[in-house]
Amino acid sequence: MYFLGIDLGSSSIKLSLLDGESNKTLQDVTVPKHEMKIHAPKHGWAEQDPKQWWENVKQGVAELKNNTDVDFQLVKGIGIAYQMHGLVVVDKNLEPLRPSIIWCDSRAAEIGQQHYEAIGAETCQEQILGSPGNFTASKLKWVKENQPDVYAKIKYFMLPGDFIATKLTGVAQTSTSGLSEAALWNFKENRLATEILDAMEISTELVPEVVPNFAEQAKVDPSIAAELGISNQAIVSYRAGDQPNNAWSLNVSNPGEIATTAGTSAVIYGLSSLDDYDKNNRINTFLHVNNQEDHKRNGVMVCINGSGILYQWIRQLMSVDRDEPLNYETLNEFAKKSVPGSKGLRFYPFGNGVERIFNNKPAFSGVQNLNFNIHQTPEFVRAACEGIVFAMHYGFEIMREVGVEGKVVRAGNSNLFLNPAFREIFIHTTNTSLELYDTSGSEGAARGAAYGLGYYKSVEETFKGLVCIERFDPDPELVQKYKEIYQNWKNNI
Numbered sequence: 001m002y003f004l005g006i007d008l009g010s011s012s013i014k015l016s017l018l019d020g021e022s023n024k025t026l027q028d029v030t031v032p033k034h035e036m037k038i039h040a041p042k043h044g045w046a047e048q049d050p051k052q053w054w055e056n057v058k059q060g061v062a063e064l065k066n067n068t069d070v071d072f073q074l075v076k077g078i079g080i081a082y083q084m085h086g087l088v089v090v091d092k093n094l095e096p097l098r099p100s101i102i103w104c105d106s107r108a109a110e111i112g113q114q115h116y117e118a119i120g121a122e123t124c125q126e127q128i129l130g131s132p133g134n135f136t137a138s139k140l141k142w143v144k145e146n147q148p149d150v151y152a153k154i155k156y157f158m159l160p161g162d163f164i165a166t167k168l169t170g171v172a173q174t175s176t177s178g179l180s181e182a183a184l185w186n187f188k189e190n191r192l193a194t195e196i197l198d199a200m201e202i203s204t205e206l207v208p209e210v211v212p213n214f215a216e217q218a219k220v221d222p223s224i225a226a227e228l229g230i231s232n233q234a235i236v237s238y239r240a241g242d243q244p245n246n247a248w249s250l251n252v253s254n255p256g257e258i259a260t261t262a263g264t265s266a267v268i269y270g271l272s273s274l275d276d277y278d279k280n281n282r283i284n285t286f287l288h289v290n291n292q293e294d295h296k297r298n299g300v301m302v303c304i305n306g307s308g309i310l311y312q313w314i315r316q317l318m319s320v321d322r323d324e325p326l327n328y329e330t331l332n333e334f335a336k337k338s339v340p341g342s343k344g345l346r347f348y349p350f351g352n353g354v355e356r357i358f359n360n361k362p363a364f365s366g367v368q369n370l371n372f373n374i375h376q377t378p379e380f381v382r383a384a385c386e387g388i389v390f391a392m393h394y395g396f397e398i399m400r401e402v403g404v405e406g407k408v409v410r411a412g413n414s415n416l417f418l419n420p421a422f423r424e425i426f427i428h429t430t431n432t433s434l435e436l437y438d439t440s441g442s443e444g445a446a447r448g449a450a451y452g453l454g455y456y457k458s459v460e461e462t463f464k465g466l467v468c469i470e471r472f473d474p475d476p477e478l479v480q481k482y483k484e485i486y487q488n489w490k491n492n493i
Helices: 050-067 109-119 121-128 136-146 148-152 160-169 176-181 194-199 222-228 242-249 308-318 328-336 377-401 420-430 441-452 476-490
Strands: 002-008 013-019 024-031 075-082 088-090 156-158 173-175 209-211 214-219 235-241 258-262 266-272 284-287 298-304 346-348 366-368 408-412 433-437 468-472
Touching (some): 002 050, 002 160, 002 242, 013 441, 024 050, 024 441, 075 242, 088 160, 109 121, 156 160, 160 235, 173 176, 176 284, 214 441, 235 242, 242 258, 242 266, 258 377, 298 377, 328 420, 346 377, 420 433, 420 476
Antiparallel strands (some): 002 013, 013 024, 088 156, 266 298, 433 468
């Protein structure tokens, strides 16, 4: 029996095929081969076309089939991970009415703040553990206020992964954790936060059917199964936002366990059994994928928007007038050639929309102390890596203030964690041990599908094939050195 995992990111879509019996991934593909574009019609906006996501998913399935000799009629479960906080609105035919307003779009931040003040800070924090902020509910309110003709045609609103599931099954659904990432989950009473919808004058009829993260959610539509060449008995049995799914992929399931990732954005995600929140709304709390009423599991998350996208920007900048762009391995080599502190050069990696650690206020990137006689390419690249880690650690300090901490952090062996200099900066700035695992979000989604379908009976069985490939422990001398470098960086925010 086989399981398909789909990980819908903002740069690409990854797919994995998991062999249930061996508990190993047989094949991975990434589509498209170039990074997907984020459209910005206005300053602070960020949109993508949901129809293009779906075309890429179909292309990915076709590539998986071509790359393996597996009979896809034996694919029984499908899991979906997706970029969080996006808004997709569909009509009565379940077709999108406008481009998706994705996670890094800033247009609704003011709307979220207005409702936070109108509803009351204490009420919001008690019920949704924070502010409506720039999350999905606020984006839907923006559509209501600014595009009433579009709003009038909405049958359902959903998150990006819900849209992919709907295209597979023909059934509109969302999950409990998805509602929490949309700022629409009442943690106090364990239900849809109708108070937020009422305050925004949004009907509950626009909310799709709510399903658990792990469950036999809906069967693939026969016509879609035929088009994709998979079993018409295949079932979507798992869905989750990319950061809860990243933690799940790393077998982070219990309080005190911490996951991290540094892709387009940079995230630290720690688990708690408490309804933790920051009174200044600089970090966010969501239902984790394995949360249950009698088994509370919340994910407390810090997110830095300008992470991998900064590294991508540097790569593009350094690739001007080249026939072929520089690869990331070359950038990583440059970072290794400089020293801790980058000879005094500081980089502030804020330039991809409003930043949560600054309470959803606009923040911009900047370089400080640049000296043309001292600083060369290695310092520039390393200072960017240091800035990304320092911004992550700034959020990590806030997490610790609310009681969420740990001494071991797990990450997939991908993106910026492939960079030795970045790893060094991370473990010594955060003073934690780093464990790297040979896994991915799409593999985690496939494991989630197997667990949701009941093929694996326990979390332990689900992750028996997960392998830690390397562990890095901090050096006390370097911890002290980076403490001083970080403090100087922090003093100038």
